Amino acid sequence: MIFATLEQILTHISVSIIxxxxxxxxxxxxxxxxxxLRNSSEKGLIATFFSLTGFxxxxxxxxxxxxxxxxxxxxxxxxxxLSIIHMIPYLGNHKNxxxxxxxxxxxxxxxxxxxxxxxxxxxxxxxxxxxxxxWLIMHVSMMLLSYAALLCGSLLSVALIVITFQKKKDxxxxxxxxxxxxxxxxxxxxxxxxxxxxxLKMTYFLSFQNFYKYQLIQRLDYWSYRAISLGFTFLTIGxxxxxxxxxxxxxxxxxxxxxxxxxFITWTIFAIYLHTRKNTRLQDQSTYSAFVASIxxxxxxxxxxxxxxLGIGFHSYASFQ
Numbered sequence: 001m002i003f004a005t006l007e008q009i010l011t012h013i014s015v016s017i018i019x020x021x022x023x024x025x026x027x028x029x030x031x032x033x034x035x036x037l038r039n040s041s042e043k044g045l046i047a048t049f050f051s052l053t054g055f056x057x058x059x060x061x062x063x064x065x066x067x068x069x070x071x072x073x074x075x076x077x078x079x080x081x082l083s084i085i086h087m088i089p090y091l092g093n094h095k096n097x098x099x100x101x102x103x104x105x106x107x108x109x110x111x112x113x114x115x116x117x118x119x120x121x122x123x124x125x126x127x128x129x130x131x132x133x134x135w136l137i138m139h140v141s142m143m144l145l146s147y148a149a150l151l152c153g154s155l156l157s158v159a160l161i162v163i164t165f166q167k168k169k170d171x172x173x174x175x176x177x178x179x180x181x182x183x184x185x186x187x188x189x190x191x192x193x194x195x196x197x198x199x200l201k202m203t204y205f206l207s208f209q210n211f212y213k214y215q216l217i218q219r220l221d222y223w224s225y226r227a228i229s230l231g232f233t234f235l236t237i238g239x240x241x242x243x244x245x246x247x248x249x250x251x252x253x254x255x256x257x258x259x260x261x262x263x264f265i266t267w268t269i270f271a272i273y274l275h276t277r278k279n280t281r282l283q284d285q286s287t288y289s290a291f292v293a294s295i296x297x298x299x300x301x302x303x304x305x306x307x308x309x310l311g312i313g314f315h316s317y318a319s320f321q
Contacts, residue, residue, distance in 0.1 A: 133245060160224060
């Protein structure tokens with residue numbers, strides 16, 4: 001009873017802190033960026049990390065096994081993993097563009113776990129025979145850490161695509177204004193001078209915006225590549241450890257189970273992403289690779305939620321049912 005109460009307190013604390021962090025991000029984005037508020041939001045997700053760590057430790061103690069036995073526990077662990085991804089650039093004293101992704105993702109996963117799943121799924125259960133193995137921690141934790149890193153990297157890539165197209169749109173508008181300036185030159189000095197003043201102001205504004213967007217695109221590309229590289233490493237380790245575990249439990253390293261198949265497809269897509277990053281013949285590597293990562297974003301949710309929704313295959317213990 002005491003453990004269950006502590007779990008509820010810690011989950012409510014973490015959800016409340018993340019909600020405040022998101023409100024601070026919105027205030028900085030829509031109103032005015034205040035340095036003190038931004039630092040508070042950074043520390044808020046660190047406090048969330050410790051709250052979720054306490055939740056996982058408490059559940060581990062009174063359930064007798066690592067809390068990764070059902071969908072509810074895996075969602076909490078995924079939210080905990082997202083808070084770790086958030087802390088990496090913060091601890092390295094880098095400008096943290098990842099927080100705009102990690103905070104909403106963390107509250108989405110944790111809110112879904114606490115509000116949308118049945119109360120029966122919130123209760124710790126006895127491990128099924130297939131899960132009573134030392135490979136449980138290794139395989140499932142690596143897979144969930146890979147999901148967290150790949151989701152963050154993919155969302156940063158989606159943001160990169162949106163900002164890149166907006167930047168190209170501004171460049172086209174700038175060229176259009178310069179064309180109108182040339183055209184007004186033939187209709188008199190007064191109209192030309194008025195048009196010149198307007199175009200110079202607009203050009204300066206667009207140039208400043210494009211420079212800021214260029215810097216933002218570079219940072220998004222930097223962090224998306226590193227997050228996806230980290231997630232790809234975790235995914236590889238998770239698939240390999242899962243194959244060894246499958247051989248112990250079912251007598252075969254690979255069974256083309258739906259979860260295994262989609263994990264392999266996801267691994268292939270992000271391998272293509274890393275290949276495009278190394279391909280020097282592509283003129284715009286970041287944009288092409290970002291499109292590949294956006295496809296990977298959809299595949300991760302199919303692999304994680306889609307198969308669980310159907311409740312089929314050897315991994316049906318983590319389903320909604």
